Amino acid sequence: MKTKRIISIILALVVILCLAACGNTSNAGQTAPAAQENTASAEPAAEPAEPAETVENEAGGNTIGAGFKLPGDLPHKKVAAIGIYSGMELYTQWKKNMETLLEPFNIEIQFIETSTGTELESVVESVCVAGVDGIIAQNYSETGIQIAQEYGVPWVTYCTTVTPETLKILAGYDNFLGVVTEDDVAGAEHCAQSMYDAGCRKVALVGLSRGLSDMMDYRADSFIETFKSLGGEIIAEDYSLMAFNDAIATIAASHPEMDGMFFTMMNDGVFQALTTEGLVGKVKVGCFDFSDSAEDFFDNGMLVFAAGGQSATMNCAFPVLYSYMYDGTYLIPDRTQTVFRDFIEIHNSDEFVNYNEYVRYSPCYTPDELGSMVPGLNPDFTFEEYEQINANFSIEDVMNRAAG
Amino acid sequence: MQDIVHETGLDIDEMLNRKAKRRELLMTFLPFCGLALTVIILSVVTKGLLLKPENLVNIMNQCFTTAIVSLGAAFVYAHGGIDFSVGASCGVAQMVCIFLVSSKGLPLPIGMLAAIVIGVTCALIVGMASYWLHLQPFVVSLCVRSACAGILIAGTNALGKNIRVPLEIFGIFNNDTVKIITLVILIAITWYLFEKTSVGKTEKAIGGNRTTTWQSGLPIGRNILYAYLIMGICVGIAAVFQMSRAGMVTSNSGIGIEFNILIALALGGFPMSGGASAKIRSMLVGALTITFLTNGLIIAGLAMEYVNIVKGLLFITVIAVSYDRTNLKQVVFM
Structure with a gap:
């Protein structure tokens, strides 16, 4: 037992040493600059380019x-x-x-x-x-x-x-x-306008739990304010952390009159849930972020606005x-x-193809x-x-x- | 039997005592050896930056919250209890404190007192529910954690999300001298309570053997509550210092302290199921070890994901080697 313990300790220390040494490799030959060297008075070392x-x-x-x-x-x-x-x-x-x-x-x-x-x-x-x-x-x-x-x-x-x-x-x-x-506020305003223009009047909002991210909260607040000012109605709000799928199922069951959904963030699971709940062709969707399935949903007319970049x-x-x-x-x-x-705002599959080519992995x-x-x-x-x-x-x- | 005694000149009791003493000696020094090795290795890797005086002050600051909460948590873990709600309750304590001092304009001592009351309340809920309702403290503390996290999110939303801590009022808690004095006083008090009074001794007795403790006539329920009370006070004190250091209170304030406590507990050799071998120093050594490790690996330029891998490997290794499989009970080791 004692031997095993000693071997375990040695192995753990070796792991620390190896990983630490790996991490230090890139610093080889570098010395920590004094705090003064980092201040505003630092002289430029290279000549300005043309x-x-x-x-x-x-x-x-x-x-x-x-x-x-x-x-x-x-x-x-x-x-x-x-x-x-x-x-x-x-x-x-x-x-x-x-x-x-x-x-x-x-x-x-x-x-x-x-x-x-x-x-x-x-x-x-x-x-x-x-x-x-x-x-x-x-x-x-x-x-x-x-x-x-x-x-x-x-x-x-x-x-x-x-x-x-x-x-x-x-x-x-x-x-x-x-x-x-x-600019999350402007992005959400544009989304609200796009959804309203696409014919949405009774929209449900699904988002990340309030208080976890200021940016998500700004998106939700701005969307609600703009959509209401356009004459639309927010029929449901659900901030169930990341349990978007449950939120979609609950809202779909309780609000059959719903004609649009806004998501403060998007992933493939959301599109799957929208399909499972039979909402394709019934509601329009606006969201922030993209996923691989977005192109299909632009094609079938469900997705009318997505912001990314x-x-x-x-x-x-x-x-x-x-x-x-x-x-x-x-x-x-x-x-x-x-x-x-x-944000880069996408409204159709052609724009999404360009987004994938020029922005998403670039x-x-x-x-x-x-x-x-x-x-x-x-x-x-x-x-x-x-x-x-x-x-x-x-x-x-x-x-x-x-x-x- | 008599042959053995004749051959060795020792009786069985003496042999067992010697073995136990050797093991105890080993157990006492191994955590310190682990800490020393960590410091030596990382000092070499960081080319001495780890032990620069300014970095040692940083390390004191970095382990301060964990150390304070650990001191209180030692009482809970000594009797075999557990509390996963300390992080979230620490966050709520911070929120209430800043609300009273900043928004309501109440004096700082009132805010501090409120933070301690919140810490104590949350801890006592776990303690009372686990003892009187015979619920697993693990389960109760998860429920309290969830409730506190909700209160924290709702409260910080209502108060403006990222609530600034006015450093002109709370700046005193960022003073290194104040921190050192506080830490020394708390160590002295908790050590005295843990090692020299019936409170600490009973906690360890409960952790060692609950039935025997009960049969001995010791008040189990009362002592379990004492343990959570002491931990709650420590959480409240830690809350005030942590919010002063962070400079703001958010929905994430305090989150994660409970995991740091567990790691400190394991690295310091504190027995997971409590008992007589529980020591206050184990928590402090563990807190220092994990802080040196995190600090040193970042200075060494190691990517954070690898820092976490190292911590995880070390954690598993310590648990693996410190678990006494013969009687399925955790023993003090590194």
Whole structure:
């Protein structure tokens, strides 16, 4: 028994050592930069590239940073990406998109998930001690930003809606660079309008449990308000966490008059449940997010609106962080204002095919395009252009830029 | 029998006593050895960053909540109880505290007192239901956890979702000196109660053998409630410190503490079924080990999913080797 115990301990320690050593490989030769090195006074190590312009291409869309090329001698930076990077398609796509920037920007990214019981603040402390140059986080906390500031580490938040009151407080920290996120309110308004235009008058809403996600709550609130203002009626609301299938069955049984359903998030299981309950041909559906079955349901006329494209938000927020890491420039001058991005809105199967081809598995922005958004590398670039790029995000925008 | 005594010069009792003493000695030092090995290995891997003074302060901060709740949880686990509701009740305690202090403008001590009352109430519900209604504490605590999670979501929604904790009021709880003093005082009190008073001794006796304890005339019900009462107080105190550290109270506040307690319990060698070998120090060593492990692996640059794999493997290994299969009872090990 004693021998087995000793062997077990040794094996466990070997596992720790091996995994830890693997994790450290990428840091070989790196030393933790002093906190001062990360501050706004940091000198740019590479010469700015040739200025580029945002021009209109033949198709009428904007070309970002035409002719801009990232310099090949950018200083090495280490970035901590805090959020969720495994599991759902959106999360894994964030990681894939960011990985396209590693070599062009000469950066190293440590993806860290704040799992259950692990405080965001603890993770921030640990990565700061490890010597990161910047943090890009899906979430935020005032204390976390405060800790990062003590180490001189800048922080940008993406895909999270922060109230104006909280933003004012966060902007009081020099290292807080701002928030880049999707406009959930506008997306839900457009969805309500599309469903109303498609003939929906009595709609049921199914969503994630209230309070778990501000973004989902904004979608629900905005949809209800807009749909009612158009003259429609919300006949049922169900916020049963992820048990959408049960919600669909219950509502279908209790509200036969229903002619539409709105979902704050979508997955294939929802489409299966809609089919099982015999709702195809009876109700129209509007939703956020996509799944593989969406094309079929656009084809049969059930799905009239779907919003997506959040996978490109993280890499589009990266220039905000890189700009500060590079030469201490705030890309977002007024950090109390959120930079909102439009959702990509899809109304039919043709658009969905394009979405799959150009957006769903694509970073949507090339490293050169993102580099051109860094004023230190492209002195002519302005915040107004950055704001416009985010506001212009659409399937046409991505296709036009892809067409060159 | 007499032959053995003649050959070895020892009687059976003495042999068994020696074996037991050796095992006890081993059991006492193994958790410390585990902690020391973890620190040494991770120090090498992180090139010394782990033991930088600033990081040691970070580690103190990172294990503070787990350590405080663990001190109280030791009483519950010592008598063979369990409570999965501590995380959610800690969240509710935070919400009530911030509501009273920020929204109602009540003094900070009132808010702290309210947090402790919430922690105690939730813990006592688990304790009373499990003893008087003869329900499994595991089941009751899951019910309380579910109810508290619901209250937390509804409450934070009503109060504005992400409720900011005014650091100008709660900043004192982020002070390292205040934290160290609080921790030392709590360790001293809980150690005294656990090791030197009838409360702690009875808890361990119940965990060791409930029937014998009852036959001895010790008040089982009252002592079980004492255990949950002490844990509730610790949860309330931890709530105030945790909300001050996080800077805001959300629907996720406190969630997950219960799992950290379980891991600390296992890594520190605290017997899962309680009993005489339960020690306060086991919880603290376990809390420190898991904090060093998490902190060190992140500094080493290991992806979070691998950090969780390492934790899981370690957890399974410790459970596997510390389970005494001869009498199907957990014994103190690493």
